[in-house]
Amino acid sequence: MSxxxxxxxxxxxxxxxxxxxxxxxxxxSALGAEPPRLVFDVSRDTSNALGSRPYDFATVGDRVLFVAxxxxxxxxxxxxxxxxxxxxxxxxxxxxxxWNVANVRVLAVHDGSWALVGIDCPAGEPTPxxxxxxxxxxxxxxxxxxxxxxGLPRVLPVDDRVYILEGDQELGEEWLTRIAxxxxxxTPAGTRQDVALTGLEExxxxxxxxVRDGFVFFRSPTSTYGSMELWFxxxxxxxTRSIRRFExxxxxxxxxxxxxxxxxxxxENRWLWSTDGTLEGTIELSNSSPEGPGRVQAxxxxxxxxxxxxxxxxxxxLWSTDGTQSGTVLEVALPGFSVLDSWRGPLVERLAGALLVAAVSWSDxxxxxxxxxxxxxxxxxxxxxxxxxxxxxxxxxxxGQSVLFSLRTEGGGIALGAA
Numbered sequence: 001m002s003x004x005x006x007x008x009x010x011x012x013x014x015x016x017x018x019x020x021x022x023x024x025x026x027x028x029s030a031l032g033a034e035p036p037r038l039v040f041d042v043s044r045d046t047s048n049a050l051g052s053r054p055y056d057f058a059t060v061g062d063r064v065l066f067v068a069x070x071x072x073x074x075x076x077x078x079x080x081x082x083x084x085x086x087x088x089x090x091x092x093x094x095x096x097x098x099w100n101v102a103n104v105r106v107l108a109v110h111d112g113s114w115a116l117v118g119i120d121c122p123a124g125e126p127t128p129x130x131x132x133x134x135x136x137x138x139x140x141x142x143x144x145x146x147x148x149x150x151g152l153p154r155v156l157p158v159d160d161r162v163y164i165l166e167g168d169q170e171l172g173e174e175w176l177t178r179i180a181x182x183x184x185x186x187t188p189a190g191t192r193q194d195v196a197l198t199g200l201e202e203x204x205x206x207x208x209x210x211v212r213d214g215f216v217f218f219r220s221p222t223s224t225y226g227s228m229e230l231w232f233x234x235x236x237x238x239x240t241r242s243i244r245r246f247e248x249x250x251x252x253x254x255x256x257x258x259x260x261x262x263x264x265x266x267x268e269n270r271w272l273w274s275t276d277g278t279l280e281g282t283i284e285l286s287n288s289s290p291e292g293p294g295r296v297q298a299x300x301x302x303x304x305x306x307x308x309x310x311x312x313x314x315x316x317x318l319w320s321t322d323g324t325q326s327g328t329v330l331e332v333a334l335p336g337f338s339v340l341d342s343w344r345g346p347l348v349e350r351l352a353g354a355l356l357v358a359a360v361s362w363s364d365x366x367x368x369x370x371x372x373x374x375x376x377x378x379x380x381x382x383x384x385x386x387x388x389x390x391x392x393x394x395x396x397x398x399x400g401q402s403v404l405f406s407l408r409t410e411g412g413g414i415a416l417g418a419a
Contacts, residue, residue: 054066055067058115059112060112060134063135064081064134065078067106076090091117094128095119102120103119104120105120108156115133118155129142130142131186142186142191145180156210162183163182163208163215165180165205165207166179177198177200177202177203178198179197179233181194181195181208194236195235195237196237202223203219203220204220205218207255207265209255209256210257212277213234214239216263216277218231218255226248227246231243243278248268249267256345258274258302258307260305261323262276262323263275263276264300264321264323266298272285272287272293272296285323293317293330295313296310308345315339318331318348318377319331331377332377333378334359334372334378337362337368337370338359339357340358340386349397349398349403355374356372356383357369358370368382368384369383370383384405386406
């Protein structure tokens with residue numbers, strides 16, 4: 001395996017790179033990133049329309065989507081522009097919200113132009129799917145699924161459509177005995193069911209991921225606790241088949257795709273695997289070399305054709321891979337910090353020759369947004385204190401040529417900072 005570990009233009013051995021002291025208090029300009037600027041301060045919402053810290057941020061065009069829980073207790077999807085316009089409510093659950101379990105989730109963003117939104121209702125009610133471009137006029141209902149959407153994500157934007165793998169449970173909380181794959185172009189007329197296989201063994205179904213010739217996903221049979229099956233589909237009934245069974249449960253997080261046409265996933269033992277959708281092309285990746293990352297955190301993040309992940313035993317190490325052994329490299333090694341992740345994967349974005357990484361300090365436990373030099377994985381600077389929401393460790397996302405992140409304000413509120 002190779003690594004992106006360079007100091008003064010010279011390659012650094014893996015073992016030596018781990019022990020290099022952090023160069024602190026560097027100027028942000030030296031890393032090619034401007035100091036963060038405040039673009040929207042939630043703590044200054046005088047109308048108290050939000051009622052709680054926002055979470056589930058996403059960007060659509062020049063709009064920022066997020067979920068908050070106003071004083072009436074109903075979780076609501078809001079939208080705001082990046083200039084600080086007051087948040088506008090877009091979507092609230094129509095199911096029995098008095099249970100305080102109904103939830104709005106931003107499932108996926110298609111080509112930066114519209115988002116697919118799902119509503120988790122109490123068990124026994126269907127799951128409505130909506131689309132939004134961040135405006136009320138551009139928000140519309142697409143379809144209803146029988147499966148319960150808890151345990152997200154199972155949604156994948158591909159080309160001009162978004163694919164949706166139906167969730168774990170039917171009405172009445174029965175395990176699925178079918179495979180149901182839907183897709184949508186963002187219109188009600190263009191939302192359809194592509195795969196409908198019935199009469200299968202009872203199982204939880206999850207983890208839809210793109211490979212070169214189609215998709216892979218997992219089924220966890222209820223009759224064999226502690227095992228799961230890897231499946232392939234080309235979005236037709238005839239092209240849907242089981243690849244292999246693992247005598248292991250799936251780890252937290254979800255599989256993601258690399259530009260090589262391979263999908264990456266993590267088993268319960270924390271080994272990283274790679275597959276091209278065939279039995280022969282399914283290989284163990286992170287346990288193949290003593291110089292590799294070893295066991296990994298479950299959360300994986302796909303960015304610009306590469307997949308980012310965190311070494312489990314060396315939490316200060318951020319790695320990336322293209323799905324092959326030779327294409328697995330060390331990106332960040334910050335002594336004194338642990339790189340943060342969420343159910344979406346590591347909190348990482350690339351900007352202007354630097355990686356923006358969310359990391360927590362070992363000395364004081366403060367969570368920072370770090371700008372790390374692209375040519376030196378040990379050289380970085382804290383450019384802002386990361387704020388967290390009720391269901392996440394924070395948020396980083398691209399918006400045009402900037403990166404937005406949840407920033408702690410002096411008054412203790414949450415703002416969207418931009419770098």
